[in-house]
Amino acid sequence: MNSFSSRAWRRLASLSLLVATASFAQPVLNSANVPMLRQVLQAMPKGGDLHNHLSGSVYAESYLRYAANDGFCVDSLKLTITQCATPEQIAANPALPAVIVPASTVFAPYSLLYGQMQDALSMRQFRPVLESGHDHFFNTFGKFSAVSKGHVPEMLTEDVWRLASENVDYLETIFAPDFGKARDLMKFTKPGESLADMHTAIMQSGQVPPIISAARAVIDGAEARVKSDLHCGTPNAQPGCDSTVRYLYELHRGVPLQQLFAEMIVGYELASADPRVVGLNPVMPEDSYISMHDFDDQMKMFAFFHQLYPKIHLTTHAGELWPGFVEPEGLRHHIRDSVMIASAERIGHGVDLTYEDDAAGLLKTMVSRGVAVEVCLTSNDVILGVSGKAHPLRDYLAAGVPVALATDDPGVSRDDMTNQYMRAVQDQGLDYATLKRLARNSLEYSFAEGQSLWANHSFEGFANACAGEKVSSKPADRCAAFLSANTKARIEWRLEGRLREFEASWK
Template structure:
């Protein structure tokens, strides 16, 4: 008798647990029906407005310097009051000068327009090289447009190589100003708040920052600059909770030493940094995951565990990097595109505490999929692997979080339960402390219920006052251009 009734008891307990967790409600069927009816009748414009207004959770896979729109870069590069008093120059011509500089990612190509230098770096150039550069605030309209386009993927032929090998090298000194990056963090919080997000977990570091005279900030000084900016009233007013992951460039020669330093720094600054992330091209074999296993095991002997969210599976070839990343101790996988080729690891991740951070726009623009019919996202979602949408380097894609949601709903016909699970997952799998996480989840459920009741009461008329701010991606790829406006200082 016990065996016969055990499955029924387990099913009942499972339903009760789901109700308590807020994942299923007695009106779930009704919610499904109204959303399905809306999808069936809505055009792309209404669907986008709906998704822009929809309460969302967090962005867990966000590179800070890659998330800033070109217009923001221009504003801060030319506004000394906001950028800490720096002055910037950019290369506008090539005069075949013999020398060229270096940056933290290695030697930059000489034949590269719009490489950015702060005044102290510019003054160190030869006279020939100085003739190649122009103050950014002195660019003519054509040069200004070209400069802004140089920091985003705006042409069909641009893809992976343009992104990995030129964008970061062009930014150069702009990315080494802590005041600019702290200001950019708040700009991202303000923009995400308008889209209904409540949490941001961005990737950044505290080293390699320089003062206007070229001398170095200490890591502690940079951390305090971020803390001070996040405490200001306009940042607090966004309602967005911001935390940081410290990035490790995985393929450099001394990456193990870097990991040790980062691990100890994060341990001392857990109020600001909640995790560590290994970044960099996975097709550079020097960054293979198991390289770091001995170092992590040594660190975990003496230091309380630090959450890991590591890029894995962002590569064309089938391999076991996702599995190996889990062995490192990661609880979140960034991208995970080739996880689909590793069925054993997929089975391991089903109904688990491991999350895959899905970056739909990034994977398309960097050619990891040719079109969305090849993307494994719906397979992961519908076989029970926890997933959440994220924006990756949205400034360079010229996109936002609503674009990610729009692609997901339009290309994969998400149900209401699937759609809302993405936001819940992003909060449940965040690295925020338990108290913060509970508050974020409660706030999300409250906002979601209010949104649902308003829409069910008023239908599409509930969207009449919704004015989305979209960007280049959704216009170019879906011809939805009426919401696209330049991202200016007001953003």
């Protein structure tokens, strides 16, 4: 919904966007209009978030609340949520209770621990003194993992609601609803076995179906909780009730190959069994030892699974690297291999593009294969220190590679999708027409099931069943039937209607 009510206010807001888009030429005027720009871009319907880690999307405040409610403790020295010490541990170390304190104590009046824990669990007030942005960012996940696994329904509610509140109503969130059980399946494999033999052994173990069933029940439970917590279907329905949520199974590229292989089996089987799980995405720092050392083997595994499960979508973090993080050779091929060997349909980040061998040829390949890039401007800034002119966003756009803006981990970075659009305007100089294209891309290149509304990726006209239709009026029966049979077309139709309403409010 457009939150503006006064026509004059809308005119002012519109003006601020026009001024801000000329930010490189008139930085003073731009900074004077930042609050207005924020209002405009928050109200702008932005389509979907295609790169969103569920646990990284939840704020530290929520994790501390879960910890207190569940009777967990916090380690006041390591600034981590943890199990409380057992009587045996305290007997062995009587100083423990002074360090491992009940999580509820962070909420006490005058407690300094509350702010210290918020800082530790996120990028809040981060200063690169004792650790880098990269290390602090990735270390947060281990500091809240004790409670994140037990609160998926509340986490999903927070994620969906907050995005919908800023007019993002399609979400592909990345998480592993088996909570690590898949990795145990590696015990059915033997060292030196071929990929085909490993696949057969794990499938024949009989242990895959129960993991799939339990994972689907986790998603069922989370979706039911979202509906009830947001009061969907009642007069008090909250933002998020009309959102469409899909899931990307989270693989861990930093674990040993056999374990990753076992995760892949569960991921591909889960996506085959449950249409809400639309694909897979390997996560964890791309520059870690195992991620770098096993990269080529991991690509071969993706190629193997692509043959077996050609319809299951894959997007991969690729090129979330920058000189200095890895040896120079490590910057030369991750994006290309992810596209050419793993058959990734989308790339997450792609920051080190210009360090790839034949980057121009790679861009052409991405255009011809329709491979989109999920660009996460805040994340790239705080983790890799890459922003402004150093960021390859404009190279992708100039080459015609489809781009969608994404949040990555808005809870950890304490940011949101609107601010990605703010950065795109202020830091990258994009205009409204380009932002609108990126919003449309976020649905066009989503893994939502069904056909597109559009006749082509240039968004110049609707496809056959809806050709000539206007989003301002009720679709004819043929188009309505097409929309109800194709989720992707349906969410695109909704975005077009919302964009029309948003733009009309400017005039």
